[in-house]
Amino acid sequence: MxxxxxxxxxxxxxxxxxxxxxxxxxVLSLADWELxxxxxxxxxxxxxxxxxxxxxGLLAEIPSRAADHxxxxxxxxxxxxxxxxxxxxxxxxxxxxxxxxIILLKGAAYVxxxxxxxxxRIFADVDLLRPEERIEEIEEKLSLRGWLKMQIDPYDDRxxxxxxxxxPPLRHRERGTEIxxxxxxxxxxxxxxxxxxxxxxxxxxxxDSRLHVLAPADMVLHALVHLFLECDPxxxxxxxxxxxxxxxxxxxxxxxxxWDGLTPRAYKLGLERPLFYGLRFxxxxxxxxxxxxVRSEIKNAGPRWPMLWLMDHLVALAILPGHPDYPYPWATxxxxxxxxxxxxxxxPPLMxxxxxxxKAYLRSRGVRGKVDLAKLDLRQQ
Amino acid sequence: MRVGDLxxxxxxxxxxxxxxxxxxxxxxxxMRSDLASFASLAHQLYHHYPLASATAMTDFHxxxxxxxWLRRWLRPQSLFTLDGQSPFAPYAVExxxxxxEWGINWxxxxxxxHLLMLHAAVVERDGQAIIFPxxxxxxxxxxxxxxxxxxxxxxxDEFGLVxxxxxxxxxxxxxxxxxxxxxxxxxxxxxxxxxxxxxxNTRKGTVAHVMPSEESIRRGHExxxxxxxxxxxxxxxxxxxxxxxxxxxxxxxxxxxxxxxEVLDNTAFHLVTDMVQACDCYSFRYSNLDEAVTALNxxxxxxxx
Amino acid sequence: xxxxxxxxxGTTHSSFGLDKNRSLVLTHAGRExxxxxxxxxxxxxxxxxxxxxVFNDTxxxxxQSLEKDVLTMAEIGDRTAQWLDLGRDELSSGxxxxxxxxLEELGLIEWSGTAAR
Numbered sequence: 001m002x003x004x005x006x007x008x009x010x011x012x013x014x015x016x017x018x019x020x021x022x023x024x025x026x027v028l029s030l031a032d033w034e035l036x037x038x039x040x041x042x043x044x045x046x047x048x049x050x051x052x053x054x055x056x057g058l059l060a061e062i063p064s065r066a067a068d069h070x071x072x073x074x075x076x077x078x079x080x081x082x083x084x085x086x087x088x089x090x091x092x093x094x095x096x097x098x099x100x101x102i103i104l105l106k107g108a109a110y111v112x113x114x115x116x117x118x119x120x121r122i123f124a125d126v127d128l129l130r131p132e133e134r135i136e137e138i139e140e141k142l143s144l145r146g147w148l149k150m151q152i153d154p155y156d157d158r159x160x161x162x163x164x165x166x167x168p169p170l171r172h173r174e175r176g177t178e179i180x181x182x183x184x185x186x187x188x189x190x191x192x193x194x195x196x197x198x199x200x201x202x203x204x205x206x207x208d209s210r211l212h213v214l215a216p217a218d219m220v221l222h223a224l225v226h227l228f229l230e231c232d233p234x235x236x237x238x239x240x241x242x243x244x245x246x247x248x249x250x251x252x253x254x255x256x257x258x259w260d261g262l263t264p265r266a267y268k269l270g271l272e273r274p275l276f277y278g279l280r281f282x283x284x285x286x287x288x289x290x291x292x293x294v295r296s297e298i299k300n301a302g303p304r305w306p307m308l309w310l311m312d313h314l315v316a317l318a319i320l321p322g323h324p325d326y327p328y329p330w331a332t333x334x335x336x337x338x339x340x341x342x343x344x345x346x347x348p349p350l351m352x353x354x355x356x357x358x359k360a361y362l363r364s365r366g367v368r369g370k371v372d373l374a375k376l377d378l379r380q381q
Numbered sequence: 382m383r384v385g386d387l388x389x390x391x392x393x394x395x396x397x398x399x400x401x402x403x404x405x406x407x408x409x410x411x412m413r414s415d416l417a418s419f420a421s422l423a424h425q426l427y428h429h430y431p432l433a434s435a436t437a438m439t440d441f442h443x444x445x446x447x448x449x450w451l452r453r454w455l456r457p458q459s460l461f462t463l464d465g466q467s468p469f470a471p472y473a474v475e476x477x478x479x480x481x482e483w484g485i486n487w488x489x490x491x492x493x494x495h496l497l498m499l500h501a502a503v504v505e506r507d508g509q510a511i512i513f514p515x516x517x518x519x520x521x522x523x524x525x526x527x528x529x530x531x532x533x534x535x536x537x538d539e540f541g542l543v544x545x546x547x548x549x550x551x552x553x554x555x556x557x558x559x560x561x562x563x564x565x566x567x568x569x570x571x572x573x574x575x576x577x578x579x580x581x582n583t584r585k586g587t588v589a590h591v592m593p594s595e596e597s598i599r600r601g602h603e604x605x606x607x608x609x610x611x612x613x614x615x616x617x618x619x620x621x622x623x624x625x626x627x628x629x630x631x632x633x634x635x636x637x638x639x640x641x642x643e644v645l646d647n648t649a650f651h652l653v654t655d656m657v658q659a660c661d662c663y664s665f666r667y668s669n670l671d672e673a674v675t676a677l678n679x680x681x682x683x684x685x686x
Numbered sequence: 687x688x689x690x691x692x693x694x695x696g697t698t699h700s701s702f703g704l705d706k707n708r709s710l711v712l713t714h715a716g717r718e719x720x721x722x723x724x725x726x727x728x729x730x731x732x733x734x735x736x737x738x739x740v741f742n743d744t745x746x747x748x749x750q751s752l753e754k755d756v757l758t759m760a761e762i763g764d765r766t767a768q769w770l771d772l773g774r775d776e777l778s779s780g781x782x783x784x785x786x787x788x789l790e791e792l793g794l795i796e797w798s799g800t801a802a803r
Contacts, residue, residue, distance in 0.1 A: 034438045038464050041492070065409075065438045072494035079644045079736055086735040089715070089793060146791070175735075324442065324464040629727035629740070636738060643736065647720065650731040650738060654722045 004326045011323035015039045016285055019243065022052035026061035033066040035323070042321045043239045044121065046073035051120030080122045084111045087126045087177040092210055094145035095138055101212045102138075103129040103203050105182060106226065109213040110244075113206055116251050117244040125169070125178040129214075131200060132183035135167060139181065147172050147179065185222050186229070187346045194269045216252040217265040223248060224274040229342045236318030236335030239285075245278050246286040253289065263297040272301035281315055314338055385428035393420040400442070402433040406553030406601050407542070408493070410485055411439040415446050416459060419477040426478070426556055426577050426590060429598040441488040445481040447474070463488055472583075479580050479588050482556060486539055489553075490640045496551065497652050498640035499541030503550050504533040509608035510550050511681065512541055512660070514635055520615035523563040526591045527670045528677065530571040535597040536605060540640070545648050548655050549604035554597040556590035564589045570670045609681065610635065610660040619668045621676055631662035709756045709798040710786070716749065716794035735793065743770055744777070745785045749794065756798050759786065 018025055018036055028036065040046040050070035053059045059067060088108060095102065104112055107123020130138060143149070147170040157168055166182040184196040202215035214222060227241040252258040266275040276298050282288040302308055317334035384392065384403065395401050397420075400413035414420060433439070441463060448460045448471050457474035460467055461484035468487075472480040490498060502513040502525035511528075513521040522538055529535040535554045542551040556577070559567060564587065567574055575592040610631050635653055636642045642649045663680075667673035715734035722729040728741040741749075744766060751757060751765035759782070767777040789795045 030436060030438050037438075038442065042464060042466070063438060065440070068495045069440070069492075072492060075494045075646075075648075076644055079646055082646065082734070082736045086793070089734070093793060093796075175737075327465055627727070628724040629729060632722070632724070632729055633740065642738075646736045647731065647733055650720060654729065 004323075004328055007323040007326040008320075008328050008331075011035060011039060011326075012320040015043070015045070015239075015321065018049060019045065019052075020286060022049065023056055023058065025049070025053060026058055028062075030063055030066075033063055037066055037069045038324050039321050040073075041069070042324065045240055045243070046070055047077040047122065048120035048240070048243065050074045055119075074120075077120060077122055080124065081111050081118065083175070083177050084108055084123055084126055087172075087175065087179065088112055088211070090145075090172070090175075091126070091128075091142070091179065092208070094142050094147070095210075098138060098141065100131070100134055101203070101205065101210055103200070103212045103214065104206075105129050105185075105214070105222065109219065112211060113213050116247040121240055121244075125180050127166075127180045127182060129182045129185070129196075129199065131196075135181055135183055139167065139170070142170055142179070146174065150178070185225055190229075190346050192225075192270055192273070192345060194271060198269060216248070216258050217262050218269070220245060220248045220252070220262070220278070221266055221269060221271045221275060224278040225271065228274050228277065229346055231318075231335075231339055231342050234335065236331070236338055237315060239319050239321070242278075242281055242285065242319060246282045246288050249279075249282060249288050249290065256291075259291050259294050263294060263301075266298075266301070272298065273303075276301040277311065277315070281319070284316075285319070382432045383428065384424065384430050384432060387424075387432075389421065389424050392424045393417065396420050396423070400444075402435075402437060402439055403427060404431045404433045404437075404601070405485070405555055406537070407496075407551055408440045408489065408553070409433040409437050410488075411442045412481065413442075413444045413446070414477070414481075416474060416477050418475065419445060419459070419481070422478050422577065423481075426592055429592070429595045431598070431601075441485070441492075443481065443484055443488065445477045445484070476580050476583050478577070478590070479558065479583055479585075482558065482590070485555075489540060493542075494641055494644050495545075497543035497545060497642070497645055497649050499543060499635060500539070500638050500640055501541035501635075502538045503536035503541050503552075503605070504528045505536050505550075505552075505605040506533050506681065508605055509681070510536060510605040511609040511611055511677065512550070512607055512635075512656075513611055513613050514541075514638055515539075516612070516614070516634075516638070519613055520563065521613055522557050522559055523566060523615065523670070524613050524667075524673060526557050526559060526563075526567045526574070527570055527674055529557075529591075529594060529597065530567075530574050531674045531678070534600060535593045543607075543652050543656070544604065545645070545652060548607070548652055548659075550607055551604050552597070552601045554593040554601055556592060558585075558588050558590055560588055561586045566670065567591060607656045607660050610657065610662045611665050611677070612663070613665045613667070613673075615668065616666055617668055619666045621669070621672050622664075622666045623676055623680065624664050626662050626664050628657050628662055631660070632657045707758055709758050710752060710762065710795050711756045711798045712749070712752045713793055713796050716752070716789075719749070719794070721746075732792070732794070737792070739792065744781055745789065748782070748785050748789065752795060762786070 014032060014036055037046065040049055046069060050059070050073055053062065053070070084107060088104070091102065105127035107118070108126045108128070109115070110118035111123065150169050150171050152168055165184040165187050166180050169178045169180050171178050184194070185199065186192055186194050199214055199218050202218055203212040204215055205212050213219060223241065223245045227237060227245060231237050263272070263275065266272045279290055279294065279298055283290055303311065314334045314337055317331045318338045322328045322331055384401070387395070392401070396413060397415045400411045402409050402411045444462045445459050446462070448458055458471040459474045459477035459480055460471040461469050461480050463484070469484070499512065500515045502515070502521045503510050504525060513524060515521050525535070525538050536550055536552040538555060538557040540553050542553055543549070544551055559576070564576065564579060568576060577590040577592070579587050579589040581587050612626070612634060632653060635657065636649070639649070642653065667676070715732060718733055720731040720733070726743050728746040730739045730741055732739065747766040747769040748762055750769060751762050757765065763777060763779070763782050764774060766782065767774045770777065786795065
């Protein structure tokens, strides 16, 4: 276990260092590049490395075979960003004449507002936020213009409609991009009770005033909700999601007013705990420049000592990929625990138990199991 | 140094420990396996492939091993993993080689987006290439196997790799998997062809692998110019026909069937239009391989197509 | 294109045919297409959406006619017929309406005065 621990630590350091100081990448050895590419692939951060190197003009200074992998990631990202932007364009066309603006969330917001997280990562879907009572109207309009409700099983449909913060996804009959329409940023059942009305009031228009994005503090808080509550058991917390948060802190943090309003806003939305963790882990992994005042303001939002100690360890284990050749069993456990915690925060215990049982049943039936390599149509990937 | 230059014992032990870095066209694959039966077979079929130098960067770290947990005791299995992660269901242990070959295809198809990847077999002579876009069941692999035993160099059987900077085709001479009756067709066509053992009852039926020539593998870094786009179709008893087809049709067949045409946006559009523009495009029906090879040789020697 | 598609776009959901005097323009997306013509078949790449389209000569002619001018449906019909060397009555209004509906759906043309983007 000693060797595994040492290799895990070295590998994680290599990845974090590459993200924090891309200017040092040209001096990496080929062996380090090889490991970095593998870890970047696992965490889907190759595109981020490419974007950073390209921004500081060092792409030509790295080994060409490593550059090929970065270029490959970049090509996929460029393509997906094009699809996201175009889907937004078509949504506007389909919703022509609809009153009240469309609020873009997550990737769609970053891409359309050209915010730093948009460069260098894939966003597959378009996420929109609408007041709940106005969702039916746009669902209707979109379905008249060629979007279809995706076929999902009745359990999932009910799960969405009754409990969740979004409706089942829509997809255009010719294009593959999914649209998720949300009416709040947390499930109705969540222990974190956040009033969506506050978000609508504060949203900011983009250049095309039919489109809005969340106010800076709200956008960061939503990214944190996404990070901590929408993880999956295999990946655990996603480092790229925390990196989005770090990049937003950096971007909006250039204005002092952003920092001044952040903690009060988090309390108002009932999201002080996610903010506490977000600041803590962004600082720990990415050295995010966070003013001292903010750090002291948020101090009391954290959990008591044993829980904090536990979270510090679990998050580090779950969010960092480790060395691909030296799997670390504790990391797997941590990822599952954080997945359970996320669900715990999203729904009451009985419902959680039912939900997890149902998902486990599906897995045991092979519904979402592993794919068959030989039958796989490689072109569908 | 080539795989075949290593003694089998050494090959096995390297495979079971730190792994072997094998060069497949532009990619370096580090493969590891603890399956003795797989090792012997791989040692034969990968005989001509170059081992990458110890300092070369590996593109994909793959393993074909016994699954660690319970099921290995019930029925011996082999599991393909990339970087320790397995997206796939395990295979019967005796199907380890086809599973590894498919797994490597999957790594390339889902990740090598710095290149345009057509789904096609490609053969070359005098620097000029024939591209045979794949259509399921139309027998491109059979035709390709026949041509590489008739004076053509194998560029690839599965991936038509197009270099975006100059539109040239990059070689990736892998084993050619023949299915079902094609295996005997090629054995009869060239009794000297080296074909691996038949794997029965795989999820694609019976599969056996044709070894590319030593020369094809040695020249695995020499690109070729696209010159002919030929859409082959084998049909029993069909008389041989070779008909020019409209370029627009050729474009659509190539683009819709490529692995990553969509991903490469504008670049892919221009690469494929340039390729179709530069190529003579034909549909080709045949039943007899000797006639087919003769017809293609005649077409490609006539200078103007 | 399948017939049912035509019905859907042409009659039910599209605004074509309601007002023949309003004008159409190319969108920004419609102005940056890459074209490859082979024997009256047009392979057209749309960078804004990363889609590749196959257009027949009618559809291609409609787009060409809008390249320089803002035109009403009637004017587009005239120019397209001229381009294709057809008499005005030889170009079926169904074909034209279908082409226009399809192009609007693809985001290549729009009614002038609607928010351009």
